[in-house]
Amino acid sequence: MFVPVIRFFDRIVQRYLPDAFIFALILTVLVYVLGVIMTDSSPVEMVTHWGDGFWDLLAFTMQMSLIVITGYMLASAPAVTLLLRRLSLFAHTPVQxxxxxxxxxxTACLINYGFGLVIGALFARHVARQVPTVDYRLLIASAYSGFLVWHGGLSASIPLTIATSDHFLVDSLGVIPITETLFTPYNLFIVAALFVSLPIINALSLKATDQSQQIDPAFLDLGSKKEEAATVAITPAEKLENSKILSLLIGLTGMGYVVYYFSQNGLDLNINIVNFTFLFLAILFHRTPRKLLQSVTEAVKNAGGIIIQFPFYAGIMGMMVASGLSDRIALWFVQISTEETLPLLTFISAGLINMFIPSGGGQWAVQGPIMIPAALELGADPARIAMAVAWGDAWTNMIQPFWALPILAIAGLKVRDIMGFCVILLFWSFIPIAIGLVFL
Known part of the structure; x- marks a missing residue:
């Protein structure tokens, strides 16, 4: 029954799921209407909440735009292109x-979510070039499926937040080390179960694909475009644009800072240091400023969807939080919970709220002040409840286009192209996550 189920969801998604931007607009209208109906906010107040929150994600929008741009710049450098191509040689069949x-x-998403999104998409393009008979849509969905484990890995925002001494819930929650969240048996079980099962689920999905749906080979030819014929630099400006010494000096300086950063902070692989590392490696590997800027011209084309859509999600978050709508949703789940059911219901409620607040840190700011007091009152483990919010945030990312935008931009696809496969991943991943949170 696996094949017809996948084909059913793929047909539904292809027919009815709009472009990611339209999806964001529909969510905006939905949250506005729900806020007016379910909270004390008036129609005018809901518009005010929306406008006030519209630009709250500007810094994050820039970070995510740069992760796509700098990742593309780095991947298009000849040395990195060669490395990815050699790694792709391990695949000889569509299943492989x-x-x-x-x-x-x-693996990449366990290290860092931004790193994983970019590397997964770029590597998928190289693999598609190596195995042209593979369904390209499923290949990109497979790359995106790695994002399911990010909130159980080294860049998980919620467990890393509550492990710091100055987080906003420290008075009620205290400081919880990652040994009580990320490195607990239940979290390691969830990560291991997904790591083993997702490649199998994705491979089985091949039976439901149409192998005639292949991508233009010219699009997959990342980093192999013929370089412009070398010209003799005549003016001082042209000499600077083609200066290998200048690129080497700036690149080595940047990488020197990267070494210093990790020596001082350990493996704190946040999004800023990932962008910084990608950028200065790209400067080194492209060798001259002119070649680097040529790669930038190609890279910025991929960031348009992020730039235009993320402010709308910030507006949605503004309405959810300021109107109290997110609080009402979370409180409803708390009211029907017991000590035994609170982890599971917290996970489900986090998955629902994630559809409207697709930011781990933003979601914790909303749910943390509600779920932690409930856990303490019911006698549930607050660290497990925090991880339930974290996994709920990761879970419904499979059907929320917000985080898919970077990978879709690099892949050159629409959200409807991969979402049919991702629905299956959503249903399947519920099982190991629920088992880990409730029974282990």
Whole structure:
């Protein structure tokens, strides 16, 4: 029954799921209407909440735009292109291609979510070039499936937040080290179960694909475009634009800072240091400023969807939080919970709220002050409840286009192209996550 189920969801998604931007607009209208009906906010107040929050994600929008741009710049450098191509040689069949991309994406997302999104998409393009008979849509969905594990990995925002001494819930929650969240048996079980099962699920999905749906080989030819014929630099400006010494000096300076940063902070692989590392490696590997700027011209084309859509999600978050709508949703789940059911219901409520507030840190700011007091009152483990929010945030990312935008931009696809496969991943991943949170 696996094949017809996948084909059913793929047909539904292809027919009815609009472009990611339209999806954001529909969510905006939905939250506005729900806020007017379910809270004390008037129609005018809801518009005010929306406008006030519209630009709250500007810094994050820039970060995510740069992760796509700098990742593309780095991947298009000849040395990195050669490395990714050699790694892609391990795939000889469509099944091997799907499994390899899934494992690489899972590994990268466990290290850092931004790193994983970019590397997964770029590597998938190289694998598609190596195995042209693989369904390209499923290959990109496989790359995106790695994002399921990010909130159980080293860049998980919620467990890392509550492990700091100055987080906003420290008075009621205290400081919870990652040994009580990320490195607990239940979290390691969830990560291991997804790491083993997702490549299998994605490989089985091949039976439901149409192998005639292949991508233009010219699009996949990342980083192999013929370089412009070398010209003799005559003016001082042209000499600077083609200066290998200048690129080497700036690149080595940047990488020197990266070494210093990690020596002082350990493996704190946040989004800013990932962008910084990508940028200065790209400067070194492209060798001259002119070649680097040529790669920038291609890279910025991929960031348009992020730039235009993220402010709308910020507006949605503004309405959810300021109107109290997110509080009402969370409180409803608390009211029907017991000590035994609170982790599962927290996970489900986090998955629902994530559809409207697709930011781990933003979601914790909303749910943390509600779920933690409930856990303390019911006698549930607050660290497990925090991880339930974290996994709920990661879970419904499979059907929320917000985080898919970077990978779709690099892949050159629409959200409807991969979402049919991602629905299956959503249903399947519920099982190991629920088992880990409730029974272990």
């Amino acid at each position: 291609a799907i499994v390899l991309v899934t494992i690489v994406a899972l």
